[in-house]
Structure formats: C-alpha cells, structure tokens
Amino acid sequence: MKLLAFLACIVQTCLAANSTFINPVLPGWHSDPSCIYHSASATFFCATSTFITFPGIPIYASKDLINWKLISHVWNRESQLPGVVCEYISGGGGGQTLTGLVGVLFRTTDPFDEPEWSDPVVFYPGKIDPDLFWDDDGKLYVATQSVILQELDLATGELSQPPIPLWNGTGGVWPEGPHLYRKDGWYYLLIAEGGTALNHAITISRSRNLKGPYEAYRGNPILTNRKTQEYFQTVGHGDLFQDAKGNWWGMCLATRGGPEWKTYPMGREAVLFPVTWEKDAWPVLQPVRGRMSGWERPPPSRQIPGHGLWSRDPDVYNFTTAGEPIPRNLVYWRVPRPGAITTTAKGLQMIPSRNNVTGQMLPNKPTPELSGQRGMAFTGRRQTDTLFAFSVDLVGFRPTTTGSEAGVTVFLTQLNHVDLGVVLLAGTNGSAALSFRFRTEATIPGPPQAAIPVPTAWKGETIRFQVSTPNATHYELSASLASDPTASKMIFGTAWAGLVSGATGPFTGVLLGVYATCNGAGSGEECLNGGDKAYWQRWRYAGEGQEVAMGVVV
Structure with missing residues (x-):
C-alpha cells in the first residue's frame, strides 16, 4: 500500500506539472514559424512567412507560449526592398536591380521598435528557405533548401564557395526549411520534406561535424500527420527551442481541414508541441493535435512592452x-x-x-x-x-x-x-x-x-x-x-x-x-x-x- 501511495503521488505530481493548451497558438495564416527564447528578457519570439503581403515578416512576442503579441514587422517600409511584389527572387527600383534568387538579412537591436529594422544585407544563395546558424567558433552559416551549407559574411553578404551538401532528406520532394542545432557534441539538422500538402513531414539527421556526413534518424519522419484521419494535416516546416527551465518545445505549420483537405480557409497556421530531448538521444516530438498536454508552461502573462496587438484579441x-x-x-x-x-x-x-x-x-x-x-x-x-x-x-x-x-x-x-x-x-x-x-x-x-x-x-x-x-x-x-x-x-x-x-x-x-x-x-x-x-x-x-x-x- 505504501508503494502504491508513493506511485500515486508521483503521478499526481506529474499531472500537476503538466499544462494543457489549444492549437493553433497562432491562429490564422501564420506559415513557416521560426522561434527562439531570449533568456535575458524571458521572452519567446516567433517570425512567420508573409509572401506577397505588406508589411512583411511579423514578429510575435510571448511570455507564456499562448498569448502572442504582434510587436513589429521586419519589412515595414518599401525602401527596404524596392520594387518587390512577392518572394524576393528578382526585382528592381530605387536605383537597385537584383536578379536571381536573392536572400535578405535584416538586423535590429530592438525588435519592439519597428523603424529600427535595418535595410537588408543582400546575398545570393541560389535556393529558398535560408536559415542562419552561428557555430561555437562565432562563424555564421546559412543553410538552404536541398540542403546545402555556406559561410555568410554578415557585413557584405558574401557566401563561401562552393556550397557544401549536407543531407537531402529521406526521399521526399522539396527537402527545405532547414534548422541546425548544436547539442551534446552533435549537430542536428531538422528539415521539412514531402511538399507542403498532405505528405508534408519533418525529418532529422545528425553529425559530429557541421559539414557532415549526416546520419538519418531511423524513425523518420520525426513528426507528421500524413496518412492519418487527424483534423490537423500538412504538419511540417518546424523549429525547436527551449524555455527558461531547459524544456524543449516546437512550433510548425499545420492546416485544419482533415484528410479530405477541401475546407481550410485559414491556410497554414502555427501550432505548438512539447519535445523531449535527452542527452545524446534523438528528440521526441509530440504529435500535433487540437488539444495538447505537455511541459508546465510559464504562467499566463501579457507583460510585453511596445505597441502591438494580441493575436487572439x-x-x-x-x-x-x-x-x-x-x-x-x-x-x-x-x-x-x-x-x-x-x-x-x-x-x-x-x-x-x-x-x-x-x-x-x-x-x-x-x-x-x-x-x-x-x-x-x-x-x-x-x-x-x-x-x-x-x-x-x-x-x-x-x-x-x-x-x-x-x-x-x-x-x-x-x-x-x-x-x-x-x-x-x-x-x-x-x-x-x-x-x-x-x-x-x-x-x-x-x-x-x-x-x-x-x-x-x-x-x-x-x-x-x-x-x-x-x-x-x-x-x-x-x-x-x-x-x-x-x-x-x-x-x-x-x-x-x-x-x-x-x-x-x-x-x-x-x-x-x-x-x-x-x-x-x-x-x-x-x-x-x-x-x-x-x-x-x-x-x-x-x-x-x-x-x-x-x-x-x-
């Protein structure tokens, strides 16, 4: 009886520490979320894709992962990208002509102050979905679709040549949306593949060396809802990050429409999921659902500075x-x-x-x-x-x-x-x-x-x-x-x-x-x-x- 009581106490403690929440946490069109935790301000930040709309690249801030405040847009004045009408693939105007597949890197010291976002540093990666990664030695790299790696000069936009192929996924179409993580002496490479429709998925590989070779996880895809009857479909294009207690979380896109995938007017929305990531192990990503349970979240708070609007208000x-x-x-x-x-x-x-x-x-x-x-x-x-x-x-x-x-x-x-x-x-x-x-x-x-x-x-x-x-x-x-x-x-x-x-x-x-x-x-x-x-x-x-x-x- 004492052992049973002890086990019951453990279960109750675990349940008390867990939190529940409803997805999507960023409802409405919020595709391709990329998120971080800033420990100095105890604040989570997420950016999402905006494609053809202006202003572009919204920045959301949150203390508790549920209440998200729209604090600024990175692209907030036409002069930053003159002549742009869609993806910055080509364009011109304002005395500037850019051709080919163009990357743009913006900087700020205060994401809460919209005008503080800089004019871009331009670079030419040749592929979509550029993602930045700073290695332990301070060098900055950019990984793009396919998946390839190049060192990037933050001041000039110059890319090292030739591009280094890292890993092309598990055979799904469009290996893209790469994110690199340094953990326990490993480099983990998280990507999206399978296209952004019903075959969308997240896969992962790792290496002891940044430039490879990368070993694929045998249990790939590490996260997907394809070939299921789940209401949330097209799950993929995700990012992982930690909270103040060291717990891991993930955000990715998903579509509410079920496997018929005919009625989903809000398009690709941003969903939250808990992640378990033990030392030297592969991360375990909890499957995306409408009702979720996971790590204890920070207490509800709207103590976010600056001007802006709350996404659910x-x-x-x-x-x-x-x-x-x-x-x-x-x-x-x-x-x-x-x-x-x-x-x-x-x-x-x-x-x-x-x-x-x-x-x-x-x-x-x-x-x-x-x-x-x-x-x-x-x-x-x-x-x-x-x-x-x-x-x-x-x-x-x-x-x-x-x-x-x-x-x-x-x-x-x-x-x-x-x-x-x-x-x-x-x-x-x-x-x-x-x-x-x-x-x-x-x-x-x-x-x-x-x-x-x-x-x-x-x-x-x-x-x-x-x-x-x-x-x-x-x-x-x-x-x-x-x-x-x-x-x-x-x-x-x-x-x-x-x-x-x-x-x-x-x-x-x-x-x-x-x-x-x-x-x-x-x-x-x-x-x-x-x-x-x-x-x-x-x-x-x-x-x-x-x-x-x-x-x-x-």
Missing part, C-alpha cells in the same frame, strides 16, 4: 481620428500606393485603384496597372477563428463615376475571393443606379453574381457590411443600415469556405477586409478624376469559436 477600431496609426494587424496585398489608404477624421480613407480585387489579368491584353500587381486599394486582417463576426461601416460614399465600388471581401488571392460591395452601375436608359453586388471569384464554381438596387431610404446613409460564419464551412455576407442593423439587415449571399481554401493560394490564408475600385475607369494607375473616395469607420472583428477536431468547436 478582437478588433475594435473606430477610425475617427486623423493621422492615427493604422492597426498593425491590417495588411495589404503588395505595397499600396503612397497615400492611398490613410486615417482621417471622416474615417479610414481609401483612394480607389483602377484594378478591382481580381485585377484584369488578361494574357492577350497586358495591362500592368489593372493586374492588381500595383497598388490595389485593399486592406484586411487575418481570419483567426473558425467562427467569427466581422463588420465595418461605409460612410460618405457617394460615387459619381459609373463603376465606382467599395465593399468587403473574404480574400485568399486575386483568383479566390468573395465580395459584397456598393457599386454605381449603368442602367438601360443611360442613367446610373447604386446597387449592392455580391460575387465570387474562384477556381471552382461558386454562387452566381447578383446585383440588387440599394433601397431608396439607404442612399446617403451609413451602411454596415457584415461577414459572419453560420457554421464552420460557410460565410454569410450581409448589409444593413448602421442606424438600425437588426431590422434592416439584408443577406446577399452564402459562400462555401472551400472557394477560398488552397487552389491558387496554397501558401496563404483568408484576409477579411475592405476595398475600393473604379473598375478600370481612368488611365495609367489613376481613376477618372482621382476616383470616388470611400471612408470606413467602426471596424469590428470578434472570434466566436475554434474548431480543434472535426466537428468539435471550443
């Missing part, structure tokens, strides 16, 4: 003060035109772009200014909840030019979005009438486009646009009078979330936002007579539920 923005900063969690699709989106006393002012949200991308009639590759008048925030309510008020929109439009969008890419706007349409008798227009753009058939005249009593009034989720797989788009949102509510369409899942945007996730366009009227990049400005106020977003397993919402 609602949006409550009124946009009634001229010159107030645009909230840090709002992003653009590529770099916006200077002055196109500003805060004024009338609201968030948008000067319309000639291109609409889709862009007139016609291969037989190239029109760069209409393609959406320059200055699209759009801004949005990540969808971070399975169930949510988003609303925003359109004030002072009185268009005079046919085709002028302002509205809300559930936006994945220019080829995958669902819109509801107010547009001035030409009538059969030569007159123009203000109408609501609901439409979908997708690579698969969606609901038909519909245009309904704006009620006479609504003209000149503030209109409240709303996007909500009646269930975990659909969006409902509606509008109402801001003065009477309940009684006047009109539902214009319901769209399946599969329309904005993957397809042409497998690396991104849904952005919920607003746009303004003159739908081609004008010339060059300017709308006719500058276009009809749109003003937005009372921006609200609130999460109402997270699906953590198929059909299980918390």
Whole structure:
C-alpha cells in the first residue's frame, strides 16, 4: 500500500506539472514559424512567412507560449526592398536591380521598435528557405533548401564557395526549411520534406561535424500527420527551442481541414508541441493535435512592452481620428500606393485603384496597372477563428463615376475571393443606379453574381457590411443600415469556405477586409478624376469559436 501511495503521488505530481493548451497558438495564416527564447528578457519570439503581403515578416512576442503579441514587422517600409511584389527572387527600383534568387538579412537591436529594422544585407544563395546558424567558433552559416551549407559574411553578404551538401532528406520532394542545432557534441539538422500538402513531414539527421556526413534518424519522419484521419494535416516546416527551465518545445505549420483537405480557409497556421530531448538521444516530438498536454508552461502573462496587438484579441477600431496609426494587424496585398489608404477624421480613407480585387489579368491584353500587381486599394486582417463576426461601416460614399465600388471581401488571392460591395452601375436608359453586388471569384464554381438596387431610404446613409460564419464551412455576407442593423439587415449571399481554401493560394490564408475600385475607369494607375473616395469607420472583428477536431468547436 505504501508503494502504491508513493506511485500515486508521483503521478499526481506529474499531472500537476503538466499544462494543457489549444492549437493553433497562432491562429490564422501564420506559415513557416521560426522561434527562439531570449533568456535575458524571458521572452519567446516567433517570425512567420508573409509572401506577397505588406508589411512583411511579423514578429510575435510571448511570455507564456499562448498569448502572442504582434510587436513589429521586419519589412515595414518599401525602401527596404524596392520594387518587390512577392518572394524576393528578382526585382528592381530605387536605383537597385537584383536578379536571381536573392536572400535578405535584416538586423535590429530592438525588435519592439519597428523603424529600427535595418535595410537588408543582400546575398545570393541560389535556393529558398535560408536559415542562419552561428557555430561555437562565432562563424555564421546559412543553410538552404536541398540542403546545402555556406559561410555568410554578415557585413557584405558574401557566401563561401562552393556550397557544401549536407543531407537531402529521406526521399521526399522539396527537402527545405532547414534548422541546425548544436547539442551534446552533435549537430542536428531538422528539415521539412514531402511538399507542403498532405505528405508534408519533418525529418532529422545528425553529425559530429557541421559539414557532415549526416546520419538519418531511423524513425523518420520525426513528426507528421500524413496518412492519418487527424483534423490537423500538412504538419511540417518546424523549429525547436527551449524555455527558461531547459524544456524543449516546437512550433510548425499545420492546416485544419482533415484528410479530405477541401475546407481550410485559414491556410497554414502555427501550432505548438512539447519535445523531449535527452542527452545524446534523438528528440521526441509530440504529435500535433487540437488539444495538447505537455511541459508546465510559464504562467499566463501579457507583460510585453511596445505597441502591438494580441493575436487572439478582437478588433475594435473606430477610425475617427486623423493621422492615427493604422492597426498593425491590417495588411495589404503588395505595397499600396503612397497615400492611398490613410486615417482621417471622416474615417479610414481609401483612394480607389483602377484594378478591382481580381485585377484584369488578361494574357492577350497586358495591362500592368489593372493586374492588381500595383497598388490595389485593399486592406484586411487575418481570419483567426473558425467562427467569427466581422463588420465595418461605409460612410460618405457617394460615387459619381459609373463603376465606382467599395465593399468587403473574404480574400485568399486575386483568383479566390468573395465580395459584397456598393457599386454605381449603368442602367438601360443611360442613367446610373447604386446597387449592392455580391460575387465570387474562384477556381471552382461558386454562387452566381447578383446585383440588387440599394433601397431608396439607404442612399446617403451609413451602411454596415457584415461577414459572419453560420457554421464552420460557410460565410454569410450581409448589409444593413448602421442606424438600425437588426431590422434592416439584408443577406446577399452564402459562400462555401472551400472557394477560398488552397487552389491558387496554397501558401496563404483568408484576409477579411475592405476595398475600393473604379473598375478600370481612368488611365495609367489613376481613376477618372482621382476616383470616388470611400471612408470606413467602426471596424469590428470578434472570434466566436475554434474548431480543434472535426466537428468539435471550443
């Protein structure tokens, strides 16, 4: 009985020390997380990929691994990367021309102060996914896709030649996303392979020498959900780090959609998992699930300095003060035109772009200014909840030019979005009438486009646009009078979330936002007579539920 009591005490102590949490810890589009623990400030930091959006490379800080604050963006001004529209593969502008596959290295002494991020040191690795590794002798190396290693000069960007091949994985396609760790006299090499779809996985190898040869772990893949019925799929592209007590953790990307992988509008999200890593042993990574249990986490805390927003908090923005900063969690699709989106006393002012949200991308009639590759008048925030309510008020929109439009969008890419706007349409008798227009753009058939005249009593009034989720797989788009949102509510369409899942945007996730366009009227990049400005106020977003397993919402 004494032995049983002793064992029971051990079990109770272990359970008391464990913590439980819900994934994803960085919900919404947060792919390719790369994380560290900074012991001097007792703070965790994570960066994620942003691809085509601006500002780019968000930096999140946390004390407890659950509450994450968006403290800055590394790429926060166009002058850092002039002419960039996507991955920095090639581009130019501002007297600078870069060709080939380009790497950029930014530096700061204060990640909480956004302007402190430097202009980049440019280097030419020839491969994607560069990862930095400082060896014990202080030398800096960069490992990239394939996986190859080169020494990097931090001041000049010069790379040692020739590149040294380290390890090409276990045979899966696209060995990439390398991370090197020095532990117990070993160099451990963690990579992603299998592509970023359902075969995605994390594999590992190690060597006594940085430059190899590397021995693969016999139990590879060390982490994956492929060929399972788990709700979290595409698990991979991970990073490992320690906390203040020396416990190991990992963050990687995952997609909530189950093995059918058809409805996953939030794209690749960042998930947390405990890691056990004994001396001279291979690490053991706990499989990714919606509900997790692991090491005791630091106590809940929001004692993070600087300006920024918490990733799980609602949006409550009124946009009634001229010159107030645009909230840090709002992003653009590529770099916006200077002055196109500003805060004024009338609201968030948008000067319309000639291109609409889709862009007139016609291969037989190239029109760069209409393609959406320059200055699209759009801004949005990540969808971070399975169930949510988003609303925003359109004030002072009185268009005079046919085709002028302002509205809300559930936006994945220019080829995958669902819109509801107010547009001035030409009538059969030569007159123009203000109408609501609901439409979908997708690579698969969606609901038909519909245009309904704006009620006479609504003209000149503030209109409240709303996007909500009646269930975990659909969006409902509606509008109402801001003065009477309940009684006047009109539902214009319901769209399946599969329309904005993957397809042409497998690396991104849904952005919920607003746009303004003159739908081609004008010339060059300017709308006719500058276009009809749109003003937005009372921006609200609130999460109402997270699906953590198929059909299980918390």
